[in-house]
Amino acid sequence: MAKKPAAEPTCSIARTVQVLGDRWTLLIVREAFRGRTKFNEFQDVLGIPRDVLTARLSDLIEAGVVERRPYKEAGARERFAYHLTPAGDALLPVLGSLIQWGDEYRRTDHGPTRIYRSATTGEPVHVAFVTASGEIVPDADIEIVPGPGERNAELPAVRPLAHA
Amino acid sequence: MAKKPAAEPTCSIARTVQVLGDRWTLLIVREAFRGRTKFNEFQDVLGIPRDVLTARLSDLIEAGVVERRPYKEAGARERFAYHLTPAGDALLPVLGSLIQWGDEYRRTDHGPTRIYRSATTGEPVHVAFVTASGEIVPDADIEIVPGPGERNAELPAVRPLAHA
Numbered sequence: 001m002a003k004k005p006a007a008e009p010t011c012s013i014a015r016t017v018q019v020l021g022d023r024w025t026l027l028i029v030r031e032a033f034r035g036r037t038k039f040n041e042f043q044d045v046l047g048i049p050r051d052v053l054t055a056r057l058s059d060l061i062e063a064g065v066v067e068r069r070p071y072k073e074a075g076a077r078e079r080f081a082y083h084l085t086p087a088g089d090a091l092l093p094v095l096g097s098l099i100q101w102g103d104e105y106r107r108t109d110h111g112p113t114r115i116y117r118s119a120t121t122g123e124p125v126h127v128a129f130v131t132a133s134g135e136i137v138p139d140a141d142i143e144i145v146p147g148p149g150e151r152n153a154e155l156p157a158v159r160p161l162a163h164a
Numbered sequence: 165m166a167k168k169p170a171a172e173p174t175c176s177i178a179r180t181v182q183v184l185g186d187r188w189t190l191l192i193v194r195e196a197f198r199g200r201t202k203f204n205e206f207q208d209v210l211g212i213p214r215d216v217l218t219a220r221l222s223d224l225i226e227a228g229v230v231e232r233r234p235y236k237e238a239g240a241r242e243r244f245a246y247h248l249t250p251a252g253d254a255l256l257p258v259l260g261s262l263i264q265w266g267d268e269y270r271r272t273d274h275g276p277t278r279i280y281r282s283a284t285t286g287e288p289v290h291v292a293f294v295t296a297s298g299e300i301v302p303d304a305d306i307e308i309v310p311g312p313g314e315r316n317a318e319l320p321a322v323r324p325l326a327h328a
Contacts, residue, residue: 011194011263011277011278012262012267012270012276013190013191013259013262016262016263016265016270017190023186027177027178027181030177033308034308090303092293092303092306093264093265093291094261094262094265095177096261096293096306097257097260097291098258099176099180100176100257101255102176102177102180103176105228106179106180106182108313110312110313111311111313112312114175115308115309116293116306116308117306118306118307119305119306119307121295123301125293125295126294127257127291127292127293128291128293129256129257129260129280129290130290131282131287132287132290133287134300135287136294137282137287137289139254139256139257141283142256142260142282142283143280143283144197144278145278146278146279147276147277148274149274149276149277
């Protein structure tokens with residue numbers, strides 16, 4: 001695993017990657033979105049070693065993405081289930097944009113494995129940039145400019161689009 | 165670094181995570197979106213060891229996300245610069261959704277480091293789910309259903325929203 005940087009990074013992407021920047025972590029979050037909550041379920045479907053799963057779940061709890069809730073099945077001792085918190089739920093666009101990229105650029109002959117759609121209308125959805133007033137902005141028109149938290153003045157002010 | 169799974173995973177997220185599931189890789193892509201192209205620029209801004217940077221750039225080239233282009237400065241030998249390909253450009257919503265999550269759930273007192281906005285109108289944007297006809301669908305109304313590539317019949321058909 002990559003080491004954590006010594007200082008808290010100023011960039012939101014770097015801080016998010018500190019939480020999610022591990023293959024297993026993202027796959028655990030994916031399974032949580034699929035409704036899995038039990039340790040053994042995560043272990044079985046991912047084929048992840050128990051000690052690694054324990055460590056990654058613990059990281060996700062510490063990061064506030066997952067919470068432990070006790071449950072008890074008849075005749076069994078109390079166990080814990082792992083549920084997404086509101087911060088975990090808010091990762092849905094991250095998952096949606098990852099799957100969208102994979103469907104396009106890591107395509108297989110079998111077609112998409114999962115379809116994201118509106119539960120109300122059944123219409124398929126994709127991830128896009130939108131303004132506060134609900135206007136869709138094409139990727140090619142997106143520019144990235146320094147915000148108030150930017151401390152590194154050497155960074156270029158505006159991203160030159162590579163293929164615009 | 166996490167080991168690659170033995171078989172090609174059926175899930176688009178897993179295939180994408182095979183490319184991006186490393187902290188350094190995502191930060192290199194972030195810097196490429198900021199307009200950096202030169203080896204030494206990536207090295208200086210990220211503080212990444214040369215051998216790790218070489219390996220990650222090589223992975224990104226193999227994955228079709230970055231391409232090498234020769235360039236020559238006066239009096240110097242020919243060198244290579246690293247540019248995003250169209251597949252690399254298509255990662256913008258992934259970066260946008262990561263920064264959006266970090267701005268909300270890994271907030272600092274300094275405010276956002278980077279603002280994504282329309283180059284045409286200057287309006288800030290965020291990442292959202294939209295239909296083909298341009299309707300925005302709230303996250304809470306998104307359901308995930310099996311697509312044609314789904315081979316694991318045991319998976320729950322629909323994501324039960326944890327906080328709906």
